[in-house]
Amino acid sequence: IVFEKYEDEWKDAIKRATVWITEKIKVKAEKYVEAEEELYQACEQYFIEQGIEIFNKEAITELDKIVITDNTRQAVYSHLRSGANKDNTLIICKSQNNDGSFSLHSLIKEHLQIRSIDTLTKSLKRFSESQALRRSDDSIWITAFTITYIKIVLVEHEPEWRKVVERASFWVTERIKNAKLEKELYSACEQYLIDRGCSIIQAEESEVSLSKNAYLNPEIIVIGAVYEANRKFEKSCVESKTKFDLNQARKKIDLFVEEEVENIFATRVTYCDKEDILRRAKRAARFLVDEHYKTDELCCSCCGKDY
Structure with missing residues (x-):
C-alpha cells in the first residue's frame, strides 16, 4: 500500500514472504485460504486505523482564538x-x-x-x-x-x-x-x-471617524468658533464704547463663543462632542481676552480706552 509506486523493487521479496505465510497458515488452519484472507484484512484494517490516528494528530500551524469578556x-x-x-x-x-x-x-x-x-x-x-x-x-x-x-x-x-x-x-x-x-x-x-x-x-x-474628517474635525470647529467670537467681541467694544473689566469681557466673549458653536452645530455636519468643543473654545477665547487686557494698565486693545 505505502510503496505501491516501487513494486519492481519489492515484488520478489513479497512473493517469498507470501509463500512463507501461506505455509505457516496451512499447518495451523484447516481452511487456510479463508484464514490467510482474514489475516490480510486485519492487517489492512489496523493500517488504516493507525493512519487515521496519525493523520488527525498532525500539527495545526494556523489556529485562531477569540478571548473576550x-x-x-x-x-x-x-x-x-x-x-x-x-x-x-x-x-x-x-x-x-x-x-x-x-x-x-x-x-x-x-x-x-x-x-x-x-x-x-x-x-x-x-x-x-x-x-x-x-x-x-x-x-x-x-x-x-x-x-x-x-x-x-x-x-x-x-x-x-x-x-x-x-x-x-x-x-x-x-x-x-x-x-x-x-x-x-x-x-x-x-x-x-x-x-x-x-x-x-x-x-x-x-x-x-472618516466622516468627521470629511466634514468638520474638532480643531477646525474650535478655531472657527473662537475666531468669530473674538471678531464679534472686538466689534462690540468699538461700537458700544462700553467699559468692560476683565471679568465682564470674559463673560461677554463666552456668550459669543456659545452663539458660534450653536450656529456651527446647527448648520454644518459634524460628529464631535458639542460640550467638549464649547469648553475648549471658551478656554481659547478667554486666553485672547486676557491678552487684550493688561493687568497693570487695564487697557482694552480693541478701542484703546483705559479702564
Missing part, C-alpha cells in the same frame, strides 16, 4: 441583533435544504460582510484544533454556522426557527458522530461570529 461578547451580540427581524428569520428558515442542511444564505453573507463561501469555510476552520473537523465537508461547517447565527443573532424569534434548527442540528450530529467534536465545531462557529461582529463594529467606527 462576557460584557464584550454581549455587546457584540447586541450589535449584531440590532437589525434582526421576523421576516429575515422566516426567509432564512425557508431556505433549509430538503435533507436538513443549510447553504450560506445571502442575508447572512451580507450582514456579516462575508466575501465568499470559500472565505467563510477557511476562516471557520482556523478556529478548530481538530484536523478531523478541519477536513470535514464544507456543508457541515456552513450548516453548523447557520445554526449558530440563528441561535445567537435571531434569538428573539425562536418560535419561528426552533423546529428548523432541531432538524439541522440532527443533520450535523449524524455526520459528526462525536459529541466532543460537535461541541468544538459549534465553538469555532461562535468564535468566528464574534470575530466578524468585532470587525463590523470597528469598520463602522472607522467610517464615522
